[in-house]
Amino acid sequence: MNVKQQKQDCCGCTACQAICPQKAITMVPDEEGFLYPAIDEERCVHCDLCRKVCAFEDGYLAKIGKTEEPAFEQTYCAGSSTEEAVVCRSRSGGIFYALARQVIEAGGVVYGVAMTEALEAVLQRVDNLEELPRLQGSKYVQASMGEEFPRVAQDLRQNRKVFFAGTACQVAGLRSYLQTARVDMQNLYTADLICHGVPSPQIFRDNVRELETRWHLKIQSVNFRDKALGWRSHIESYEGVNAAGKRKKRYSNLYSTLFGADVILRPSCHRCAFCNFQRPGDLTLADFWGMDQAQARQHARSGLSELLVNSEKGEKMVQGLTGVSLQTITREAASRQPNLYHPTKPSAQRDNFWALYRQYGYRKAAHAHYKLVERIKVPYNRLKYRK
Ligand SMILES: Cc1cc2nc3c(=O)[nH]c(=O)nc-3n(C[C@H](O)[C@H](O)[C@H](O)COP(=O)(O)OP(=O)(O)OC[C@H]3O[C@@H](n4cnc5c(N)ncnc54)[C@H](O)[C@@H]3O)c2cc1C
Structure with a gap:
């Protein structure tokens, strides 16, 4: 049993898990990779604290003091x-x-x-x-x-x-x-x-795997918005080592495009x-x-x-x-x-994206929706901010 009946009513903050006196709640990923609290019925004593503690609702001010x-x-x-x-x-x-x-x-x-x-x-x-x-x-x-x-x-x-x-x-x-x-x-x-809004951790993992395969690189770190390309650019950079042990830095906006397109945000x-x-x-x-x-x-x-x-x-x-x-x-x-002023609206393509993802996986779902710039060549003299 879940703490909330509708996925859009749970932000995954873990307050319910933390307050449970029976330690009956675990956070379990759904098929989109977002964590939701699941109640172990055998341990639950129906104290209802898990529902009372939830502050993800309009009248949250009183709940948070x-x-x-x-x-x-x-x-x-x-x-x-x-x-x-x-x-x-x-x-x-x-x-x-x-x-x-x-x-x-x-x-x-x-x-x-x-x-x-x-x-x-x-x-x-x-x-x-x-x-x-x-x-x-x-x-x-x-x-x-x-x-x-x-x-x-x-x-x-x-x-x-x-x-x-x-x-x-x-x-x-x-x-x-x-x-x-x-x-x-x-x-x-x-x-x-x-x-x-917060994007799916599962999609981020898949994105890393996809780039590793394409670049023949073991990615070790990511910068989600590399200022080397300007603050507004929202382009990720990835650093890792190749088979020869050589350190490489590569750029991609595959993931940030999906983030900005509002197809991979948590329903809540x-x-x-x-x-x-x-x-x-x-x-x-x-x-x-x-x-x-x-x-x-x-x-x-x-x-x-x-x-x-x-x-x-x-x-x-x-x-x-x-x-x-x-x-x-x-x-x-x-x-x-x-x-x-208002939450981010879901893209009309959200359901379609996830249907394709379930059927064909990350790569096809991403590419079916967007013409993506997968690799951006940047002259190194522009890279003012380097680690
Ligand atoms: C998912 C997400 C969406 C955002 N959306 C917007 C937006 O629409 N408009 C806007 O103006 N700003 C947004 N921000 C905030 C912005 O990116 C900066 O984090 C913020 O301006 C603080 O910047 P800073 O330079 O002071 O600190 P930074 O060093 O850049 O930020 C560090 C802080 O961010 C927190 N943090 C980092 N990643 C996460 C995460 N995944 N979840 C929770 N906390 C995290 C760290 O705990 C730390 O407190 C968003 C941040 C995140 C993580």
Whole structure:
């Protein structure tokens, strides 16, 4: 039995799995590769906590310990890290890194999404600056939360300062779990992302296999939006070794084309409850698209972050930031974000894509729909940002 009857009602945040007193819930992938909570009937004692904890619904504010009319007046800024290496490794302006560094330097811990050696996006706990770069950069694929929510609770119970950054549904899920488990959230600081939607991890895996076969390369790392080609380009780069042991870097926009075409997003993303200004996080991070022409020219390669400051805690974090250049912006400038107003619509081709995928596999499904630029030749002198 599943916790939710309809797939579009479950964002896969794992709050239900974490709260279950019987450990009766496991996250199981469906045929599209998205994880859903499955209840072991023999262990279940029908306490219904798994349904009560779910914050993926319109009235989520009360569940995550926030009020309808927030006393705090939201403010908006844009900016970036002043350190080139930080901006280079980040997908926008590197504000996440500056926030996380501040927490670690104060003896706290950071939870964010890292890529494993097997190229899987997973939530990871980091308590030192050496490992922090692993959390930098957007991994445009749904990340597994593993069983980390109870670890967050444990850190908070031990009075550690915790900074958690992820999609709005993950932040809301975590907060709802902590509130239901009666964990004091005073030391919890959160940042949510303005999110277009999360693509299928299975499609990402298939994409890596497809490129490995085509390029005769064992892919070891991926950059989901390589700034070498410009911040707006949304082209992935892959690094790996060939049979002769030679290291190679190749480019493709096969996967990002499918992502942008809205055929591989999680069904729940198309009815996301968090596409508004009532953010679950203390801060909201995004790309800044309200730039004037001069800013657009200056940051064409490096990128700029947008920041919504949603609470006093968030404001305190921003005031303590070092190594960043930030300016206050208007709500209007911050509003050039479709996903602050409505969820991404599913493509009319979504069902067709998955039908072809089931019948013929990734390659045919992808190519049947799109004329894809599979390999992009880039002169190396344009590659300003190299690892
Ligand atoms: C799937 C996805 C969709 C997004 N869609 C938009 C959008 O439509 N518009 C927009 O303006 N911005 C979007 N973003 C946010 C944007 O890409 C940057 O992450 C954000 O601006 C922060 O940038 P940064 O330079 O401060 O930090 P970065 O170093 O680039 O980002 C690091 C942060 O991203 C988190 N993160 C990385 N991958 C994931 C993941 N798979 N799931 C959850 N958290 C993750 C890390 O935990 C860390 O907190 C999206 C991000 C993701 C992951």
